[in-house]
Amino acid sequence: xxxxxxxxxxxxxxxxxxxxxxxxxxxxxxxxxxxxxxxxxxxxxxxxxxxxxxxxxxxxxxxxxxxxxxxxxxxxxxxxxxxxxxxxxxxxxxxxxxxxxxxxxxxxxxxxxxxxxxxxxxxxxxxxxxxxxxxxxxxxxxxxxxxxx
Amino acid sequence: xxxxxxxxxxxxxxxxxxxxxxxxxxxxxxxxxxxxxxxxxxxxxxxxxxxxxxxxxxxxxxxxxxxxxxxxxxxxxxxxxxxxxxxxxxxxxxxxxxxxxxxxxxxxxxxxxxxxxxxxxxxxxxxxxxxxxxxxxxxxxxxxxxxxxxxxxxxxxxxxxxxxxxxxxxxxxxxxxxxxxxxxxxxxxxxxxxxxxxxxxxxxxxxxxxxxxxxxxxxxxxxxxxxxxxxxxxxxxxxxxxxxxxxxxxxxxxxxxxxxxxxxxxxxxxxxxxxxxxxxxxxxxxxxxxxxxxxxxxxxxxxxxxxxxxxxxxxxxxxxxxxxxxxxxxxxxxxx
Numbered sequence: 001x002x003x004x005x006x007x008x009x010x011x012x013x014x015x016x017x018x019x020x021x022x023x024x025x026x027x028x029x030x031x032x033x034x035x036x037x038x039x040x041x042x043x044x045x046x047x048x049x050x051x052x053x054x055x056x057x058x059x060x061x062x063x064x065x066x067x068x069x070x071x072x073x074x075x076x077x078x079x080x081x082x083x084x085x086x087x088x089x090x091x092x093x094x095x096x097x098x099x100x101x102x103x104x105x106x107x108x109x110x111x112x113x114x115x116x117x118x119x120x121x122x123x124x125x126x127x128x129x130x131x132x133x134x135x136x137x138x139x140x141x142x143x144x145x146x147x148x149x
Numbered sequence: 150x151x152x153x154x155x156x157x158x159x160x161x162x163x164x165x166x167x168x169x170x171x172x173x174x175x176x177x178x179x180x181x182x183x184x185x186x187x188x189x190x191x192x193x194x195x196x197x198x199x200x201x202x203x204x205x206x207x208x209x210x211x212x213x214x215x216x217x218x219x220x221x222x223x224x225x226x227x228x229x230x231x232x233x234x235x236x237x238x239x240x241x242x243x244x245x246x247x248x249x250x251x252x253x254x255x256x257x258x259x260x261x262x263x264x265x266x267x268x269x270x271x272x273x274x275x276x277x278x279x280x281x282x283x284x285x286x287x288x289x290x291x292x293x294x295x296x297x298x299x300x301x302x303x304x305x306x307x308x309x310x311x312x313x314x315x316x317x318x319x320x321x322x323x324x325x326x327x328x329x330x331x332x333x334x335x336x337x338x339x340x341x342x343x344x345x346x347x348x349x350x351x352x353x354x355x356x357x358x359x360x361x362x363x364x365x366x367x368x369x370x371x372x373x374x375x376x377x378x379x380x381x382x383x384x385x386x387x388x389x390x391x392x393x394x395x396x397x398x399x400x401x402x403x404x405x406x407x408x409x410x411x412x413x414x415x416x417x418x419x420x421x422x423x424x425x426x427x428x429x430x431x432x433x434x435x436x437x438x439x440x441x442x443x444x445x446x447x448x449x450x451x452x453x454x455x456x457x458x459x460x461x462x463x464x465x466x467x468x469x470x471x472x473x474x475x476x477x478x479x480x481x482x483x484x485x
Contacts, residue, residue: 055446056469057439058485062178062206063225064440071447101469102477106485110186148450 025087028133028140029121033079041069044142051111053132053144056099058107077148081124090116090132097130098146112143123148168241168262170197170215170230177224178206186483199241200428202229205248215243217258221251223335226282227436231265233425234418242425245288246432249281249335254295264290267360267433269301269316278308281335283342284444285353286318286360286437293330318437319356319363343444350445350461357438358468364430365475371422372479378416385409427479434472438465 035044045066052059052068059065088094090112095105097118116134123129127148134141172181172195179191184200191203191211203211205226213220222228226248232241241262243252252264254276264271267286271278276295282288290299291313299306299314304321306314313328346353385408393401442465449458 054443057442058435059439059443060435061204061225061227064443068443068447072450075447075450077450101473102480103485106482110482110485148453 023084023087024135025117025119026084028117028135029082029084029087029119029131031140032131032133032142033082033121036073037078037080039073041066041073044069047140047142049111049141049143051107052142053098053104053107053146055146056101056104058103079121079123079129082121082129083123085120085122085128086118087120088118090114090118094118094132098144107144116141116143168216170213170220171195172197172211173214173219174210174212176210177208179209179211179222180204180206184483186485197230199230199232202227202246204228215262217255218261219253219255221253223249223251226250227432229428229432231425231428232421233263234421237418239418239421244429244432245280245282247282247284247436249279251277251279253277257295264297265429266316267437268318268320269299269322272298272300274298279333281333281338283339284437284440285342285346286357286433287342288316289333289335289338290314290316291328291333317356319359346441347444347448350457351464353441354438354461354464354468357433357441358464358471361430361433361438361468361471361476364426364433365471367426368423368430368475368479371419371426375416375419375423378412378419382409382412382416385412423479427476428484430472430476431480431484434476438468 032044032047035047045062048065048069050060050062050065052065054068059068090108092109094112095108098104112132113134116132119131119133121129121131129147129149130145131142132144134143172191172193175191175193180188180203181191181195181197182188182202182204184198189195197203197213203213203222203226205211205222205224207224209224211222213222220228220243227246228248228250229244229246230241231244232239234240242265243250243262244265246267252273254261254273257274257276261273264273264280266280266282266288268288269290271280271290274296277293278295278297279291279293280288281291290297290308292308292310294310297308299308299316299322301316302319302321306322306325308314308325311327311329312325313333314322314325316322389401389404389409392404445458445461449455452458
């Protein structure tokens with residue numbers, strides 16, 4: 001019985017260590033970075049919700065979202081050695097991280113769900129990028145992108 | 150008071166004040182964004198009203214019937230129904246923001262709506278013509294049959310059948326040219342505009358900024374007029390109350406008909422124009438300058454310190470600040 005209990009405790013510890021290795025935010029971050037680095041603009045466009053925010057611009061046309069991902073990848077943009085700086089739930093002040101305007105504030109209020117998270121990442125080249133992501137079961141939805149800055 | 154003005158002006162639209170347009174055919178990706186902010190896939194039988202916008206995707210096509218005018222809205226087009234006041238009369242405005250639309254009139258009544266793009270306004274006396282609106286805000290108007298008067302920056306060009314004219318944003322119409330029916334390759338023309346735009350980032354954003362400042366000037370003028378009329382109206386309503394108590398209801402009614410009611414109409418029509426120019430500025434911001442920003446951001450993303458790009462961003466920032474300071478106060482969340 002004592003041995004069984006010990007095994008159970010060890011198993012629990014190991015499983016908790018496994019989850020501590022990488023947070024959900026980190027998983028989202030690496031997943032999206034991999035898509036950018038592997039040049040999968042089609043999947044990035046599919047993940048991106050409409051309207052989609054880039055910096056301070058609200059993109060409403062599907063074609064423009066697809067062009068955005070295709071063109072930054074074509075230009076050679078990649079996210080080298082990404083590190084998660086912070087992962088926070090979106091709130092009524094998140095829009096200020098993007099741009100202080102009524103349009104961007106309204107975008108977050110109307111189109112970004114409460115469960116979405118603001119991820120801030122830094123790259124090996126010292127740049128920063130913001131992503132607004134919502135994880136839903138086995139899929140992810142992308143609402144906004146800012147950077148690099 | 151600005152938000153109150155907007156709510157007052159949104160009410161007539163919601164109750165179908167202007168001539169509505171019925172969706173009579175649709176295929177592929179076609180979305181209607183209603184003036185209350187709700188978005189729905191377009192279906193045959195849907196009705197579009199003032200302030201509503203239709204957007205067609207790559208494979209989208211939509212046909213509208215607006216009491217004697219048929220509008221064939223081609224793929225990758227953004228179109229808004231607006232309303233403004235001119236010469237003491239409300240006029241519907243068919244706003245071709247981006248893409249191309251073919252108009253066909255079954256009859257000319259003399260009270261046709263204006264056709265507007267970012268760069269020009271067309272007065273219709275024709276029966277069949279197409280309006281193209283390019284990525285940089287340029288417009289191309291081509292007439293198959295009848296007459297269309299194209300006006301921009303104080304100059305008007307009258308087009309007859311098989312004639313066309315191009316108008317760059319912030320410029321007067323160019324020279325008219327002869328064109329055979331359906332001979333315009335819109336896609337190639339739009340690509341040329343995109344190429345020219347990318348070749349001159351600062352010039353392109355400067356001409357759009359000028360256009361925005363024109364809209365801001367109109368908004369400021371009409372809003373000042375509206376505020377003045379509203380203040381006078383408040384005073385006259387008080388006077389009407391005093392007349393009612395000192396001279397009776399009959400005298401008050403006469404005062405209302407002679408003084409208060411005409412002022413109410415004037416305030417209402419100047420308010421319509423505030424809303425019209427604010428929404429036109431929002432279209433420019435969303436579909437022309439915003440897309441321009443994306444084009445340059447993606448082009449210079451690996452070379453952000455480039456002098457041309459930083460000059461572009463500087464001018465762009467000025468445009469954003471003007472928009473926020475002068476247009477946003479006249480918008481509501483439903484517009485976003």
